[in-house]
Amino acid sequence: MSESTDSTRRRFLAVAGSTAIISVAPIFTANPANATSESLAAAIREVVGGEVIHAGKVKLDVPPLVENGNTVPITISVANPMTDADYVKSIHVFNEKNPQPNVGNFYLGARAGRAQVSTRIRLADTQKIVAIARLSDGSLWSASADVVVTLAACTEEAS
């Protein structure tokens, strides 16, 4: 973990001063408001508000390459204690290229014991998935993952 942070910083310093700073991946994922898709950004604003979203704490477990976009297993966990004073209130999942950017909103509480939710989702295209967690103190944390889809969901005609 710390090793990758260091190497990121080295890379960052290496390109500092050039115009490439914006394209450094960790900065891009740290700020979903910069997402390529406007509808994704709009959906995130609508659900979590316009507050600052930090990168980290959230872990998004999804296969990097899926054959069938109709059912993609996904697990979202948040590295945060679940006590009455400090817990994860909700987890919100978004996608970039489905017809609708929302995937699901999951509301938990201190009683969950562990901040982890699993489900199965549809992906209409190779795209980015974003998960955002809201903690009891109101802060927002996020993670994103890129998934390559070979057989897309939603596009085939029903018989």
Place this chain on the structure above:
Amino acid sequence: MASALINVPGKAKRGEIIEIKTLMSHIMETGFRHTVTGEPIPRNIITSFSCHYNGVEIFRADLFPAIAANPFISFSTVATESGTFDFHWIGDRGFSESASASITVE
């Protein structure tokens, strides 16, 4: 017609974190598809899921068309007391189903 699969441990120690797995059979028609003749197929999805533990809500979810057919949702809770879990699914076209499971906490 509609049927639910629930997986809750029958027994748990007090304070133990248990995992709850649920699956409801449902087509989750997205509303974005068309028939071969070009007619849009109206949306028919489950929009909401909730779980109550002895009457207290411990988990709730809003679902969207991006959730796969036969929605599977898994989450966890702390086993505090013996009792029942009540699960509810609500969706388009008046869809409303419930299921329950009991647990013994020692």
